[in-house]
Amino acid sequence: MNPQVPNPNRVLVIDDSESIHKLVIARLRPEGLEVIGESDGERGIERAVADQPDVILLDISLPNVDGFEVCRRLKEHASTRNIPIIFLTGTADTESKVRGLDLGAVDYVTKPFDQVELRARVRAALRTKRLQDILEQQSFLDGLTGLWNRSYLDRRLESELNVARRYGRPLTLVLADVDHFKRVNDSLGHLFGDIVLQGIAEGLRAYARRSDIVARYGGEEFAILLTDTNLRSAVHVSERLRMSAESRHFEARSEIVSVTASFGVACSEEIGPVLTPEELIRAADVALYASKDAGRNCVHVYRNGELLLTTGDPEALGP
Amino acid sequence: MDPIRSTYEADPDMLEIVCDFARELPARVTKLEALLTTRAFAELQTLAHQLKGAGGGYGFPQITEVAGRLEQALKSGLPEPVIEDRAAELCAILRAVVVPETR
Numbered sequence: 001m002n003p004q005v006p007n008p009n010r011v012l013v014i015d016d017s018e019s020i021h022k023l024v025i026a027r028l029r030p031e032g033l034e035v036i037g038e039s040d041g042e043r044g045i046e047r048a049v050a051d052q053p054d055v056i057l058l059d060i061s062l063p064n065v066d067g068f069e070v071c072r073r074l075k076e077h078a079s080t081r082n083i084p085i086i087f088l089t090g091t092a093d094t095e096s097k098v099r100g101l102d103l104g105a106v107d108y109v110t111k112p113f114d115q116v117e118l119r120a121r122v123r124a125a126l127r128t129k130r131l132q133d134i135l136e137q138q139s140f141l142d143g144l145t146g147l148w149n150r151s152y153l154d155r156r157l158e159s160e161l162n163v164a165r166r167y168g169r170p171l172t173l174v175l176a177d178v179d180h181f182k183r184v185n186d187s188l189g190h191l192f193g194d195i196v197l198q199g200i201a202e203g204l205r206a207y208a209r210r211s212d213i214v215a216r217y218g219g220e221e222f223a224i225l226l227t228d229t230n231l232r233s234a235v236h237v238s239e240r241l242r243m244s245a246e247s248r249h250f251e252a253r254s255e256i257v258s259v260t261a262s263f264g265v266a267c268s269e270e271i272g273p274v275l276t277p278e279e280l281i282r283a284a285d286v287a288l289y290a291s292k293d294a295g296r297n298c299v300h301v302y303r304n305g306e307l308l309l310t311t312g313d314p315e316a317l318g319p
Numbered sequence: 320m321d322p323i324r325s326t327y328e329a330d331p332d333m334l335e336i337v338c339d340f341a342r343e344l345p346a347r348v349t350k351l352e353a354l355l356t357t358r359a360f361a362e363l364q365t366l367a368h369q370l371k372g373a374g375g376g377y378g379f380p381q382i383t384e385v386a387g388r389l390e391q392a393l394k395s396g397l398p399e400p401v402i403e404d405r406a407a408e409l410c411a412i413l414r415a416v417v418v419p420e421t422r
Contacts, residue, residue: 016365016369017369017372017373019340019369019372019373019376019377020369020372020373020376022336022339022340023336023373023376023377025336026332026333026335026336027332029332030332061368063365088372090368090371090372111371111372111373111375111376112371112372112373112374112375112376112377112380112383113375113376115376
């Protein structure tokens with residue numbers, strides 16, 4: 001996944017009245033907004049989690065679960081917490097407005113709403129959301145390489161592990177470390193070291209798949225998270241990444257320098273049923289150190305407590 | 320009662336959904352009367368609440384006003400004759416709504 005800010009243009013309406021849905025669609029579509037809708041609270045929450053709207057228009061008086069409760073739950077969920085909520089209220093009493101705002105809503109619109117007001121309030125919420133997204137994203141990017149940073153990777157690792165567990169899909173973590181980086185830094189200077197890191201990062205990004213999450217994990221260490229990928233496919237990807245590092249050349253003064261990197265791979269399927277992020281990282285790290293010990297510029301995998309060298313041995317994982 | 324027209328008839332973004340809304344009103348009158356006859360006041364209150372919220376948005380501020388009065392009467396548990404009066408008033412307004420012509 002490449003860092004990018006999506007266009008904030010999807011509005012979710014949670015209201016039990018069909019007439020209100022149609023009205024909001026007619027009023028917001030000319031603004032270039034995509035409007036989706038649900039008529040009860042439970043389904044509204046599910047839809048918000050699944051479709052990640054940029055703003056939610058939420059009716060207070062819903063059947064079963066009321067709007068206040070829906071708001072509280074949306075604010076509890078990590079994936080929906082930052083979506084601005086505008087309450088649609090049929091009653092203009094101060095108590096409801098205050099209660100909604102205290103629960104984390106950014107605004108409210110009283111029904112029947114004036115179209116100009118509705119549009120303006122939605123625009124304002126979208127503006128704030130967009131700035132917030134940009135800020136959040138910047139705080140997750142590594143300044144030197146433009147890759148995701150460690151805190152983003154840690155966050156994604158945790159949520160992807162949950163997904164992997166829930167749907168029984170494999171999740172693989174690859175750790176990569178530039179070989180003899182200290183030597184490069186010491187002999188050719190830190191500026192050159194930075195150029196090397198940028199080049200390696202570029203290679204990793206270019207040779208990873210679109211769905212892979214490529215991060216700078218620290219100093220000269222990189223982490224690549226491969227969703228829905230088993231050990232065998234991950235070894236293919238890792239081998240490609242290893243070659244992308246090996247084939248890069250850097251010009252320093254009058255000499256051409258090339259560097260290599262060592263890789264360690266661990267897959268959630270091959271470790272244990274209850275797996276923590278730390279355990280997956282540790283397993284990949286152990287494999288990475290096996291690659292270092294074996295002379296560097298190679299890939300090791302961790303499988304059921306065993307460490308296997310896969311570089312140059314396509315049969316290492318068995319037939 | 321004079322015919323009631325939507326204030327948004329001339330708005331091209333709105334014309335189609337105003338027509339839909341106006342066409343559905345006779346069915347809402349039928350439902351409203353049925354709920355009143357069976358004294359299903361909770362559902363009647365929901366219906367009034369929805370009409371109050373939607374009416375003005377479709378260019379019928381009268382619907383919002385009268386539906387709001389019915390909702391209030393139900394919410395405060397006013398005597399049944401009051402509720403019947405306000406329900407009748409709302410039905411009269413809904414019946415007076417004219418479906419806009421589309422070209």
